[in-house]
Amino acid sequence: MQLVDSHCHLDAPRFDPDRGAVLERAAAAGVAALVVPAVTAASWPALRQACALPGPLLRRPAYGLHPMFLAEHRPEHLQALGDWLERERPCAVGECGLDFFVEGLDADVQxxxxxxxxxxxxxxxxxxxxxxxxxxxxxIHTLRRVGGLSGVVHSFSGSQEQARQLWDSGFLLGLGGPVTYPRANRLRTLAARMPLDYLLLETDAPDQPDSAIRGQRNAPERLPVIASVIAGLRGQPLDEVAAQTTRNAQRLFGLPAL
Structure with missing residues (x-):
């Protein structure tokens, strides 16, 4: 398999003690590439370094300002982001978005x-x-209003109708550890029935561990577990799910042949 982890926070401090070993284990498990999204302006240099370190796996950075880290953002970071994007030419902008779950995050500022x-x-x-x-x-409304966009809604947890609206706008869905939990009925039904052309695999490591490692640090080596669960839900061979989701990631992020 040549799997792409479309959302992995490789630069997170929880990987500082063994980042190289994490990459080695992921490569041995069949992961060929990682997309590494940023969360704050302060994290951009370390993220770039984590993607440039010697070792296995293709690693591509994305730069953005995550809504959960609102307290660390400043208006001038948006100008800095524009300059950084033009200079670095990453594979994506992000992680960005809206979070109305966490209390205390100003919705209008988000x-x-x-x-x-x-x-x-x-x-x-x-x-x-x-x-x-x-x-x-x-x-979904904001994506439509801006227009001319492509991308992925990562860790998708919405309805079939919301998924369809995103597909109609050309967006993909990222599915990870939550789909492995037997009680995640709506998400598992979506994974079983959705068009494979709109699916990306992700771990969101070190967060969102799959059901077999609940409560532990997640890592990109767990991506084959997610792929296997989705293949089982769909009644498809694992290699078909792996091949198509890898093509999807290559198409969206402009990744080279693996």
Whole structure:
């Protein structure tokens, strides 16, 4: 298999003690590439370094301002992001989006940062990696309003109708550890029935571990577990799911042949 983890926070401090070993284990498990999205402006240099370190796996950075880290963002970071994107030419803008689940995050400020990042992505012709928690309807509306965008809503947890609206807008869905939990009925039904052309695999490591490692640090080596569960739900061979989701990631993010 040549799997692509379309959402892995390789630069997270929890990987500092063994980042190289994490990459080695992922490569041995069949993971060929990682997309590594940013969360704050302060994290961009370390993320770039994590993607440039010697070792296995293709690693591609994405740069953005995550809504959950609102307290760390400043208006001038948006100008800095535009400069950074033009200079670095990453594979995507993100992680950006809206989070109406976490208390204390100003919704209007979130909207301003999200809209500005979408406009940057559109103007630079880059896809977006979108975080949408308790905010999917508004996210879908905003994507349509800006227009001219492509991307993925990562860790998708919405309805079939919301999924269809995203596909109609040309967006893909990222599915990861939550789909492995037997009680995630709606998500598992979606994974079983959705068009494979719109699916990306992800771990969101070190977060969102699959059911077999609940409560532990997640890592990209767990991606084959997610792929296997989805293949089982769909009644398809694992290699078919692996091949198509890899093609989807290559198409969206402009990844080279693996």
């Amino acid at each position: 909207r301003r940062y999200f809209l500005a990042q979408l406009q940057l992505a559109r103007d630079l012709g880059l896809p977006v990696i979108v975080h949408a928690r308790r905010a999917l309807d508004e996210v």
